[in-house]
Amino acid sequence: MDASNGQASTGHASRGHGRYGYSALPHRPVYDWPGAKRLAVYLALNLETFEFGGGLGAELAPGGPQPDVLNYAWRDWGNRVGAWRMKETFDALRLPASVLVNSRLYADCPGLVEAFRTRGDEIVAHGRTNAERQGVLDEAEERALIAEATAILTREEGRAPAGWLGPWISQSTVTPDLLAEAGYRYLLDWAHDDQPVWFATRGGGRILSVPYPQELNDIPAIVARKDSPAQFADAIVAAFDEMREQSVSAPLVMGIALHPYIVGQPHRLRPLRRALAHIADHRDAIWPTTAGAIAAYAAELPNLPA
Template identity: 80%
Template sequence: MSDGTGRQHGRYAYSPLPRRPAYDWPGGKRLAVYVALNVECFDFGTGLGAELAPGGPQPDVLNYAWRDWGNRVGVFRLADLFDALALPASVLVNSRIYAACPGLMDVFRARGDEVVGHGRTNAERQGTLPEEEERALIAEATAVLTRHAGQPPAGWLGPWISQSRATPDLLAEAGYRYLLDWCHDDQPTWFSTRGGGRILSVPYPQELNDIPSIVGRKDSGSQFAEMIVDTFDEMREAAASAPLVMGIALHPYLVGQPHRLRPLRQALRHIAQHRDAVWITRAGDIADHAIGLPEGMVPG
């Protein structure tokens, strides 16, 4: 018989935020803030990719070159911005970046930033693959990132936030501790996986994400920056009653552009000026803290 809820995913139970136990982030803080920098590569003449404008038949030079500018110029401007404001970053990396853009990741390794798995390339989706092919994709990307970063990544975001019904299971079986694809909550959440396992979901932003904002809704750089400031100020107040996570998702070919970089700098400076009151950190550190909490503190 149906329980009246319709088809469900079975990964986590409903848990209203006001009824959950409260806990603190390190230092007694209640708002955790992290920057997710997506460092991605694309195929020339085929495959998926965000569009600045309709590019016409392949090879789509207009949009390919626009995205490639992000890996040649924009990404380094963002690294300089993070340095200037002393901001850590979680770098979501397509594994083929290491071959396509030799040396690009050196700047983030020198900064001590976290490397998060982000598939092989953003020219493809993993969620459309048969399970064994998806397993192979995860294994291939993980091996490359481990070899270059010196340790396996703890977290994963699928290219295009693409998941199959088995993705959380495959990630847990591959040794991942957390995933970022779901934006269903403002706190970390435990996901059940097959065989009695589990994997943590760390909130990843869809609203404070420059692709839905700038590419999807056609927001300006100033509008996107204003969204960041308003979200931060609102969540800083709301966090008085519950610990919250605020992520900011950035792509170099978008916010690395000078006219968007300037308002972004002002927004991130606003956050940095409140570093004594909030925990400015990395997604992996948020996951580690949540995983270490007493059982029952994190919903699932």
């Protein structure tokens, strides 16, 4: 594979990403997660900030011209109310979380990220703000965005973040290269597998891809597909039960992506709490963990797909 130009070395003109080769799950070596567990489960809580009067953002309803007060206020509710309800839920169920943080959140919502840090949760870099995409920037601009967000999280948390999720799952053709060069050990943007996979980067380097969900993700499920709160919760339970059975033959990663302004809402939080309680009830049979812990453990394993 040729990571320098984004082309797969296939001998024909088909364009490829050049990051990893094909690997069928049933043909891979079998290994265990810590404690001889086979299913690793992590919660990805997205803490995001937006711009008033402009920029990107999920829409609860068509809001009309800017300033779109309807949708801005809906998202802002997530940081003022919903995130704190999510924290209470995680506390009650004794579940860790990977908290995906826009760097401007420290200024916009003082005390919010700190509350999850106090829980011992992992703080993952999530760009500057979810009002923008990084994949549309040129390389110098994207490098600057990564550097700015990394510097703020490092200053606030006292250590550099290990993982990155691009706002809106946005990547350019060089994003994995830039992340590796900035010192990141893993990325979360790709939903192409149920196990960690090594990505090739330019200059002979590599960065680990940890599975991040697009099915068990409340924005695609609830905002885009219009799933009900019960349907989303039922999907989590069904996926967990099925993956727990499948993991007997292969170690798997199950991520659940949550946004406080969506599932922090009371009518969605109650069924979500039921689904998470089902997972917590089986904690002895799984590895409840964080994306960073998965990446750190997997990076030491031999024969991961690449």
